[in-house]
Amino acid sequence: MSTRALRRLKGKQRGQEELSIEDLKLNEAQTADLPKEEEEEEDEQCEAVLQPAKKNNRKAKKNKAQKNISNIYELIGDADNEVEKGLTDEDSGVKQQVDPEVSRDEMDVDDRDKQLTENNNGEVTKKKKKKKKKKKGPTAEPQEVGAGDDIDAILETIEKTNGLSHQNDDGLTFDSRPVLYVEHRNLNPETELKRYFGARAVLGDQRPRQRQRQFHRSTWMTFPKDTWPRFSKPGICMSLLESRNGLQYFTFEHNRDYQQVQFKFLDAVESMDPNNIVVLLQLNPYHIDSLLQLSDVCRIQEDQEMARDLIERALYSFECAFHPVFSLTSGTSRLDYLRPENRAFYLAVYKHMMFLEKRGCPRTALEYCKLILSLDPDNDPLCMLLLVDFLCLRCREYSPLIRLYEEWEVHRNLSQLPNFAFSVALSYFQLSLQEDCPTDESLKLRQKSDKLLQGALIMFPGALMPLLDLLSVQPDSAVSSHAFFGPQSQMGQSPALAQLVALYVGRNHTLWKEAAVLLWLEGNVGEVLRRVDTQDPQVEDCLNKRKSRYQSAPRNIHRHVILSEIKEATSTLPLEVTTQPVMGFDPLPPLDSVASYNRPERQNGGAANESTLSLFFRSLLPNFNLQGGIRPEDNQEVARAGRELNQEVNRLMVAMRDMLANIQFQEPPREDNPDRDEEEWD
Numbered sequence: 001m002s003t004r005a006l007r008r009l010k011g012k013q014r015g016q017e018e019l020s021i022e023d024l025k026l027n028e029a030q031t032a033d034l035p036k037e038e039e040e041e042e043d044e045q046c047e048a049v050l051q052p053a054k055k056n057n058r059k060a061k062k063n064k065a066q067k068n069i070s071n072i073y074e075l076i077g078d079a080d081n082e083v084e085k086g087l088t089d090e091d092s093g094v095k096q097q098v099d100p101e102v103s104r105d106e107m108d109v110d111d112r113d114k115q116l117t118e119n120n121n122g123e124v125t126k127k128k129k130k131k132k133k134k135k136k137g138p139t140a141e142p143q144e145v146g147a148g149d150d151i152d153a154i155l156e157t158i159e160k161t162n163g164l165s166h167q168n169d170d171g172l173t174f175d176s177r178p179v180l181y182v183e184h185r186n187l188n189p190e191t192e193l194k195r196y197f198g199a200r201a202v203l204g205d206q207r208p209r210q211r212q213r214q215f216h217r218s219t220w221m222t223f224p225k226d227t228w229p230r231f232s233k234p235g236i237c238m239s240l241l242e243s244r245n246g247l248q249y250f251t252f253e254h255n256r257d258y259q260q261v262q263f264k265f266l267d268a269v270e271s272m273d274p275n276n277i278v279v280l281l282q283l284n285p286y287h288i289d290s291l292l293q294l295s296d297v298c299r300i301q302e303d304q305e306m307a308r309d310l311i312e313r314a315l316y317s318f319e320c321a322f323h324p325v326f327s328l329t330s331g332t333s334r335l336d337y338l339r340p341e342n343r344a345f346y347l348a349v350y351k352h353m354m355f356l357e358k359r360g361c362p363r364t365a366l367e368y369c370k371l372i373l374s375l376d377p378d379n380d381p382l383c384m385l386l387l388v389d390f391l392c393l394r395c396r397e398y399s400p401l402i403r404l405y406e407e408w409e410v411h412r413n414l415s416q417l418p419n420f421a422f423s424v425a426l427s428y429f430q431l432s433l434q435e436d437c438p439t440d441e442s443l444k445l446r447q448k449s450d451k452l453l454q455g456a457l458i459m460f461p462g463a464l465m466p467l468l469d470l471l472s473v474q475p476d477s478a479v480s481s482h483a484f485f486g487p488q489s490q491m492g493q494s495p496a497l498a499q500l501v502a503l504y505v506g507r508n509h510t511l512w513k514e515a516a517v518l519l520w521l522e523g524n525v526g527e528v529l530r531r532v533d534t535q536d537p538q539v540e541d542c543l544n545k546r547k548s549r550y551q552s553a554p555r556n557i558h559r560h561v562i563l564s565e566i567k568e569a570t571s572t573l574p575l576e577v578t579t580q581p582v583m584g585f586d587p588l589p590p591l592d593s594v595a596s597y598n599r600p601e602r603q604n605g606g607a608a609n610e611s612t613l614s615l616f617f618r619s620l621l622p623n624f625n626l627q628g629g630i631r632p633e634d635n636q637e638v639a640r641a642g643r644e645l646n647q648e649v650n651r652l653m654v655a656m657r658d659m660l661a662n663i664q665f666q667e668p669p670r671e672d673n674p675d676r677d678e679e680e681w682d
Contacts, residue, residue, distance in 0.1 A: 179404050180374040182329040186367040187220050189356055196360075219319045220328060221352070222312040229285035231320070234258060236288070236341075238323040249334045250326055252318075252341040258287075259597055265290050266599060269583065286317040288344045289585040295351065296584035308355045314348045331374040337381035338594045343586055346372060350382055350563060362394035381590075383560035385414070386503060389423035393511050398427040416549065418460045419504040425452035426511065429520055453524045454531070459542045461489040463501045464525065466568075470509040473518065479525060484532045484539075496557075497550035499572040503561060506568035559588040 185191050193202045224231065235258030241249045254262065261284050268276035268290075274297045281290045291314040298307040326333050335342040353368035369391050373384040392401035405414055405424045414420040428449035432442045457464060464485050468475050479485055493501070512518065532539050558577050561569045582588065 178331045179400070179407055180331045180370045180377065182331070182367050182371050182374070184220050184329055186364060187328070187371075189359065189361040189364045192361045192363045219316060221319055221349075222315045224316055225309070225312075227309075228313055228316075231286065231316070233320070234284065234286040234288075234317055235261070236317065236321040238321050238326060240323055240325060247332050247334055248325060249336070250323055251336060251339055252321065252345065253596070254341060261287055262289065263599055265293075269293065269585075286313065288314050288317060288348065291317075292344065292347055292351070292585045293583070304355075304358075308352075311348055311352050311355065314344075315352055318345050318348060328371060333375065335375045336594070337376055337379065338590050338592060340586065340589070340593060340595060343381075343589070346375070346382055347563075347585070347587075357391065357394070362391050363397070366391040366395055366397060379556070381556050381559070382563065383556045385412075385417065386419055386500075386557070386560055387507075387564075389419050390508050390511075393423055393426060393430075393508070396430070398431050401427050415455075415459075416545075418456070418463055418500050419508065421456035421459060422453070422463070422504065423508065425449050425456055426517070428452060429517070433516065449520070450524055450527075453521070454528050455538070457525065457528045458531070458536075458539055459545070460497075460501060461485050462493050462498070463505055465490065466502070466505045467509055467512060470505060471512060471518075479529065482529055482532075484529065485525075493546060494550045495572060495574065496553040497546065499553055499557070499561065499569060500550070502572050503564065503566060503569040506566040507564065555588060555590070562587050 190202055235255040237253050237255070238250050239253055241251055243249070261280070264280055265277070265287065268280055274294065277290050277294050277297075281287060281294060284290070291310045295307045295310040295314075298304075298310065335345065337343055337346060349368055349372050353365045353372070356362075356368065357365040366388070369384050369388050372382060373380065373388065388404070389401055392398065402424060405420055408414055426449070428445050431437065432445035432449060434442075437445070461484055465475070465480070465487075475485075483489075490498070512521065558573060561573060562577075562582055564570075577588070
């Protein structure tokens with residue numbers, strides 16, 4: 001019988017007979033007398049008995065698959081691995097024993113399994129261990145040397161990779177990235193909602209994308225919806241004007257077809273009929289100004305879902321027109337608000353931000369606020385500095401607000417704005433209440449917050465009583481009767497300052513409702529009254545500043561107040577703002593706008609100054625002209641007939657005035673009843 005047949009026969013009997021290990025053991029003398037082939041057979045039989053019996057074929061197949069995978073992993077290697085394999089073979093002293101007469105192709109499954117078992121038990125395990133040690137060795141040695149020689153160097157390396165941070169004088173840690181840095185992932189409101197409610201709650205109702213769905217461009221600000229009309233380029237593109245001092249200046253441009261649609265939109269707005277805008281959007285579903293104007297109409301009609309959807313569609317249209325170099329996050333891209341094409345982008349992002357804040361996503365709204373501010377930080381056309389503090393406090397981002405205040409205070413005088421004066425003090429106070437804050441640092445932050453709040457109350461005393469009024473808090477008699485916080489403090493401030501104070505109080509009063517915050521405010525108000533009574537020099541200094549500054553509010557603040565729709569602030573707008581028409585697609589445009597194209601003059605342009613009665617007759621008689629002027633397109637005969645008609649109409653109007661003036665209304669007859677009360681209803 002051959003060795004192969006004998007090995008197969010013994011393999012069939014494996015696990016069927018009860019064999020004792022003592023019967024299979026041979027002493028050294030017997031082992032020496034056995035021939036070589038029998039010695040190999042006995043060794044294989046001993047190994048077969050020592051191996052655990054296979055309970056089922058599934059485990060056997062699984063073990064074979066794992067062994068085959070590990071064997072394949074060993075065979076795939078480079079020259080270095082082969083050299084290491086040779087070294088491990090010599091060091092271990094274990095040699096693979098295979099019958100040279102039997103090739104690998106002739107070996108059956110059991111022989112292959114047995115051979116792999118021998119390799120795994122003896123050689124493979126040792127190779128893997130030594131390979132792991134050799135791979136870890138070169139990388140571990142420099143770390144140990146660096147950790148022992150210079151720890152600061154390692155910390156600097158880690159900070160460079162993760163974002164370098166630094167500390168200010170108060171011990172607060174700030175990120176080294178630009179203060180207006182925007183993160184792409186924070187532009188998606190789902191990121192914030194997942195943090196609050198979990199991914200399953202946010203994405204539970206969303207179905208996986210289907211293959212038949214139309215292709216959409218990848219965007220960051222909005223995601224296209226299946227309910228939207230099929231997107232086609234509306235005629236907007238972005239071009240790079242210039243690059244200067246590390247900044248890129250861009251502008252949006254309208255092609256000829258989009259300009260014609262824009263002219264039709266202006267005609268629809270002048271008609272004062274929203275249905276005309278709806279008809280225009282049906283033909284041009286991605287016209288920006290139509291989407292903005294119709295969104296305001298839907299919001300007034302309390303259709304918030306439709307209003308938000310229209311704004312998202314406008315943002316998607318803008319983002320599809322971005323220049324390849326334009327960046328939302330770097331803070332180096334600029335858009336000039338003087339160009340009407342760019343103003344629509346500002347307004348679309350602003351309205352989208354306000355919808356996010358009302359939706360309960362203040363962190364996402366803060367990213368969009370920083371985005372708008374980074375587009376033109378010097379001029380700040382929408383005055384986002386009056387809003388950024390509120391969003392930072394809403395999402396508990398206290399350190400970024402303090403950092404913005406410290407970096408911009410030198411050249412922007414942020415402390416002269418009521419919102420920054422009070423919000424920065426509130427940020428320090430909230431940081432002092434954090435549980436992970438050490439006691440010494442908490443005390444230091446508390447002292448800093450007290451100092452800032454007292455300075456804000458001394459500089460803006462007219463903000464205290466309106467704030468307490470909105471909080472439904474009855475102030476102490478010592479506070480309400482004091483002249484410093486009394487009615488005179490509100491009446492003595494200029495209209496511009498009153499507008500800033502009303503804007504801050506109307507927007508941020510909800511942040512002061514906490515009991516701890518009210519107690520902190522109460523203590524500092526008492527300290528301010530003590531300083532006023534002792535004639536602190538800071539009180540006189542702030543009084544002089546209020547008299548010399550805040551003479552008039554710039555146009556961007558008025559524009560911000562209109563967009564905010566806070567009734568406490570809108571009531572303080574001057575007459576020159578409230579008397580002029582304000583359009584939702586372009587509120588209070590700059591006086592020095594830079595128009596790239598002009599609207600053609602309308603033929604019926606003179607009708608704008610005519611009376612309602614004149615417009616009524618013109619709708620009936622197109623050639624009617626109340627002033628009696630000759631229309632340029634009419635000939636002399638038509639003009640003569642028009643004058644005669646005007647005379648007849650004038651006579652008719654005079655007769656109608658006389659008739660209306662002589663109309664007298666007679667009272668209905670009353671029954672004479674002396675006992676009836678005269679004030680009693682009939």
